[in-house]
Amino acid sequence: MPLMAATINFDEALAELEQLQHTDLPSAITKLHELEADFEHMTRFQQGRLLVFKGTSFIYAGQYQEALVTLIQSENLVQNSDYLFSAYSYEATAYIALRNFKDAFVVMSKSLGLIDRIENIDIKRAAYLRLASLYSAMGIKEEVGSYAAKAESLASADDVKDICTAKLYLSVYQLELEAFTKAFDEFQYTHDFFESNGFPLISFIALKGMGESKLRLQEYSAAVALLLKALKGYESFNFQLEINSVHSLLTEAYFALKQSAEVVEHAKFVTSLPNDPSYTELKHTVFKVLAGLNAENKQFEQAYEFSKKEQYYNQLMFDEAKMKTLAYQAAKFNADEQSREINLLNKERELYVAQQTVKEREYTNMLMFVTILVGGLFFLGILLAVGQMQKRKFMRMARMDALTGILNRGAGQELGENLFVQATARGGDFCVILFDLDFFKRINDSFGHGTGDWALKKVVDSLKSHIRNGDVFARIGGEEFAILLPYADEEKGMEVAEQCRARIEAIDTQHSGHKFVITASFGVSGLMADDLSLDPLFHRADMALYAAKANGRNAVVRYSDILKCDKQATDLRRHIASPSV
Ligand SMILES: Nc1nc2c(ncn2[C@@H]2O[C@H](COP(=O)(O)OP(=O)(O)OP(=O)(O)O)[C@@H](O)[C@H]2O)c(=O)[nH]1
Numbered sequence: 001m002p003l004m005a006a007t008i009n010f011d012e013a014l015a016e017l018e019q020l021q022h023t024d025l026p027s028a029i030t031k032l033h034e035l036e037a038d039f040e041h042m043t044r045f046q047q048g049r050l051l052v053f054k055g056t057s058f059i060y061a062g063q064y065q066e067a068l069v070t071l072i073q074s075e076n077l078v079q080n081s082d083y084l085f086s087a088y089s090y091e092a093t094a095y096i097a098l099r100n101f102k103d104a105f106v107v108m109s110k111s112l113g114l115i116d117r118i119e120n121i122d123i124k125r126a127a128y129l130r131l132a133s134l135y136s137a138m139g140i141k142e143e144v145g146s147y148a149a150k151a152e153s154l155a156s157a158d159d160v161k162d163i164c165t166a167k168l169y170l171s172v173y174q175l176e177l178e179a180f181t182k183a184f185d186e187f188q189y190t191h192d193f194f195e196s197n198g199f200p201l202i203s204f205i206a207l208k209g210m211g212e213s214k215l216r217l218q219e220y221s222a223a224v225a226l227l228l229k230a231l232k233g234y235e236s237f238n239f240q241l242e243i244n245s246v247h248s249l250l251t252e253a254y255f256a257l258k259q260s261a262e263v264v265e266h267a268k269f270v271t272s273l274p275n276d277p278s279y280t281e282l283k284h285t286v287f288k289v290l291a292g293l294n295a296e297n298k299q300f301e302q303a304y305e306f307s308k309k310e311q312y313y314n315q316l317m318f319d320e321a322k323m324k325t326l327a328y329q330a331a332k333f334n335a336d337e338q339s340r341e342i343n344l345l346n347k348e349r350e351l352y353v354a355q356q357t358v359k360e361r362e363y364t365n366m367l368m369f370v371t372i373l374v375g376g377l378f379f380l381g382i383l384l385a386v387g388q389m390q391k392r393k394f395m396r397m398a399r400m401d402a403l404t405g406i407l408n409r410g411a412g413q414e415l416g417e418n419l420f421v422q423a424t425a426r427g428g429d430f431c432v433i434l435f436d437l438d439f440f441k442r443i444n445d446s447f448g449h450g451t452g453d454w455a456l457k458k459v460v461d462s463l464k465s466h467i468r469n470g471d472v473f474a475r476i477g478g479e480e481f482a483i484l485l486p487y488a489d490e491e492k493g494m495e496v497a498e499q500c501r502a503r504i505e506a507i508d509t510q511h512s513g514h515k516f517v518i519t520a521s522f523g524v525s526g527l528m529a530d531d532l533s534l535d536p537l538f539h540r541a542d543m544a545l546y547a548a549k550a551n552g553r554n555a556v557v558r559y560s561d562i563l564k565c566d567k568q569a570t571d572l573r574r575h576i577a578s579p580s581v
């Protein structure tokens with residue numbers, strides 16, 4: 001009756017089923033049938049797991065063809081999971097049983113290819129154990145030993161079960177190597193462990209191994225006792241292949257013990273088996289024993305018949321061994337080819353990685369180079385900019401009067417010339433004002449040079465704000481200054497000069513720490529028709545300044561006024577030569 005799909009947790013049920021498989025096969029099979037009724041309610045993966053188990057149960061029952069169909073069906077459903085390894089390895093078991101060694105090796109190499117992808121170390125260990133078991137079934141002794149050893153090496157001290165299973169295969173290997181005493185000891189070790197830990201099926205396998213070891217050691221009674229115990233165990237699991245194998249071993253043991261009736265009884269199980277390749281070896285053994293038994297009983301005709309059958313199965317075994325060897329060699333060749341290809345790919349990959357590393361290094365170097373270059377250029381740029389700023393600063397400083405901060409003589413004259421050319425080229429006017437502080441020597445002498453400096457700065461400060469943008473204000477001598485007015489006529493110059501004079505006179509000197517009056521004399525000259533440069537204007541303004549000095553100082557004189565009185569000018573020059581303070 002189908003279980004209620006809604007109420008059942010299939011994952012749990014499948015886990016339980018897989019557990020039962022090792023401990024109680026009949027119950028596991030009952031559970032399998034129950035779950036099968038709910039097959040379509042399961043996920044694809046759950047269906048796959050169920051089919052893997054179903055395939056396994058077919059193998060236990062000796063239905064290898066059915067097992068293969070089921071397991072191949074499960075492959076797609078359990079894709080990308082560790083169950084795929086199980087499916088492949090059980091398929092290999094079925095192929096081996098069907099003596100299809102070629103396909104057995106194909107699926108074995110597929111499962112082998114999956115091992116590397118298995119991350120879980122426990123599953124990986126179990127996978128190696130499965131392979132050991134398959135190679136054992138194939139009779140490839142070295143591989144049994146090698147995979148069992150791999151599994152053992154992956155086990156930690158706590159993984160006693162897997163250590164024992166590995167030992168089981170290693171003992172099978174010892175048996176193959178005919179190291180019977182050693183094989184018996186290892187079989188016993190594994191048997192004791194599995195029996196006491198609730199893994200009866202494996203304990204029966206070990207028991208059979210113990211029996212076979214004793215048989216080969218010619219300890220026949222002990223062999224019989226052990227084999228009978230193993231037989232009982234296998235029967236409880238209905239493990240047909242192993243049951244028949246034990247019957248065959250028992251015929252050998254009883255024959256050695258000369259218990260003819262028992263020989264015949266156990267031989268019957270084997271001789272009545274269908275003509276299936278998986279029974280060839282067993283039949284060969286049993287017919288050989290029967291031939292011997294009949295010969296001993298002097299029933300030569302019977303003995304001859306059995307002997308002929310023995311020969312027949314011997315030939316089959318020989319052929320089978322040949323097939324196994326060929327299949328094994330073909331598989332090995334393929335594997336070697338594969339690993340050669342993998343090595344080649346690995347080498348290519350190494351080359352690629354090396355090339356990438358070189359490229360990365362080149363890139364890093366280039367990056368470093370660019371960084372250094374850009375950094376260098378940036379640094380150079382900064383240096384240049386700083387240099388330019390310094391240069392400008394020095395140039396500015398070279399043009400400035402250090403004490404008052406206005407243009408010095410050279411810069412004032414140069415700028416004045418440029419402005420003069422510009423203005424006159426446009427038909428504009430130009431006016432030059434020269435002024436000189438009066439009796440400045442007295443200030444220095446009376447109050448010291450510091451006060452003289454203070455007075456010079458104060459005069460400049462008081463006039464700077466009054467001078468238009470575009471006009472030129474320069475210190476052209478110790479206490480002598482020039483104001484150049486482009487686009488201004490003499491009238492305008494007079495106006496400006498008068499304002500400047502008044503401002504200088506109004507300077508409050510008490511902040512210098514002394515009380516005195518500052519005055520200045522001004523000479524003004526406007527543009528005349530013949531003027532081609534600034535020089536004649538300067539010259540005329542200078543003359544006017546002298547006139548102002550002569551007129552009693554603190555005055556503004558224009559050049560045109562002096563022309564009115566040539567005589568006055570002559571007097572002036574004389575006066576300038578000997579000023580009276
Ligand atoms: N403190 C100071 N004095 C200066 C500076 N440059 C020139 N002098 C002085 O200015 C004085 C100019 O004197 P003079 O040329 O005789 O003219 P003055 O005393 O002003 O008399 P007049 O021009 O005739 O009114 C000198 O004593 C110079 O030493 C300066 O930068 N600082």
